[in-house]
Amino acid sequence: MPRVYQPTDYVVEKSLLPSFEKYKEMHKQSLDDPEKFWSQIASEFDWQTPAQPGKFVSYNFDLNKGNIFVKWMEGAVTNICFNLLDRNVRNGHGEKIAYYWEGNHPDDYSRITYRKLMDLVCQFSNALKDNGVGKGDRVSLYMPMILETVVCMLACARIGAIHSVVFAGFSSDSLAERMASCKAKVLVTADGGWRGEKLLVLKNTCDEAMQKAQAKHNHKVDKCIVVSHLKRVTPCGKLPDDISSLYKWTEDRDVWWHDIMEGQSTFCPPEWMGAEEPLFMLYTSGSTGKPKGVLHTTAGYLLYAATTFRYVFDYRDKDVYWCTADVGWITGHTYVVYAPLANAATSVLFEGTPFYPDNDRYWAVVEKCKVSQFYTAPTAIRTLTKFGEEPVKRHDLKSLRVLGSVGEPINPEAWLWYYNLVGNGRCSIADTFWQTETGGHVITSLPGATPMKPGAAGFPFFGVEPTLLDESGALIEGPGEGYLVFSRPWPGIMRTLWGDHDRYEQVYFSKFPGYYCTGDGARRDEDGFLWVTGRIDDMLNVSGHLMSTSEVEGVLTEHPHVAEAAVVSKPHPIKGEALYCFVVLVDGVELDAALLDALRKLVRARIGAFGVPDTVQYAPGLPKTRSGKIMRRVLRKVAVGDRDVGDVSTLAEPAVVEQLFNNRP
């Protein structure tokens, strides 16, 4: 039986939500009377026109009854940028720090107040307008983690343009496809940036992408706005004397950020937007290969981002909050930009990596900025465990109170390392389950209120009603495992896929009529905790036993010699599917017969004989995207020895793929 961890007095004291009873009461209120619950929160924000009573939420989740739609606060009019900046300045937060920026090199750092951020956003809004951008136009971003990225997103929101941030690790092909898909008018980028010692010439990728968008997709980007970043930061590797020799410049199309900002007024009235008008789109991969442009709208997203942030991180006035995610992913959108600013919070914006200049960089920044909430991904935690305790112990981390986890199930070993070592046994861990599509956290623990079990996501957030269904669509009540679906919308759920409402209906609503289908499996235990077991497509059926790959991964990483594990299924003539495991080992350890035997025994002991892996392969590293997601499709190809791995341009270390093929047992 996994141990239950209760929030410590250190966290509960002064918590916004200090008991499980209070959580249950509020959760019930949020389901019983959504209008009352969310309109109270809405009243803190600024509305040109408030929502009509009785029309707070309307939706259809059942394809048999017609088209799928979700609407919150229909008829209300507001501007999200105005709420994040002008409202906060008006409320006396003008001189408060919005962001501490920490660069790739520790010598590069700055800070910005709410007032200054507002001024820059207004200036850039005016600059965008001068460059032909207006309400409803799409602006693509391909940016490093710098303040201009936030300024640009908020400026789009201010003038009603729709931003589409493409993670600056995607290839030029991917960027071209995404720009063409949304018909972006303008692309905003930087000349380049550093990731550790590696130089990334972003402008080059953008040039290629704009050329490909035209040649392959017949789409022309009108303007490319470029931030001059390389000159102002410390070089972390080799750089030519003449930085401009790194990329080309196309007159009439390419313009410098600083040139178009020159002389712009710091006054820019916001574009008043309907509650259901688009705020941004963000592409996420789909099973067919064609990316899906997940669309989020204005009012509901604001309410949901603001509320989840407040309760899930238990944010208090003087706290410093840090989410390490890149803005190229939904976590960066909601929990680096929109949610903290909606709460007038002070955040860290980090351009670097956890490993530069040393493996203690995260902890150095926590100590330096006195971070109270630290939000990162399990994959980062597992990678950091490889370096042992010393890099963590080098730093004073007593400012920490809440630790967050996002992106995949966190295995109990990593959870305990995070809890005991980083959190010193007194911080709460919020394991936040959500998706690009959900806009914000949907299943999570709440720091001062809910008990925690290592590896369990926990409980539904306010407004969220999770349901477990079996393959036939029958309801699983009480303890059990099945498809994780939602029977009603919360304010932050996506509204459509850009330009493809049919696909939206098919992908998310056709499998189980009446439900939004997450594509994930989950287990409800006897205490009501929800454990997200991973994508249903990562489920394995070994001799009729349904298992999730993450379950086996959790067991393998329990072994002290295993730093990381990834499990995929390999077709098997008798069992249907067999487990094929990749293990990254702790420095200095070899995968010999004794370790192999020990791992097999461990799985047998934890899961059962049917779960014993057929193959365990040594992996020098795992094929991960730069956001840290393991690309399982590549591992499945390695498992069957098929070198036709498809597009691997989004991998952080593409060389690892070849090594894995060479290491097949």
Ligand code: PRX
């Ligand atoms: O499988 C779930 C996993 O990540 C998927 C969503 O990925 P994406 O849209 O890229 O968004 C990631 C950041 C929100 C989910 O369907 N996932 C995310 N968080 C968790 C998780 N699985 C388990 N536990 C989590 N905390």
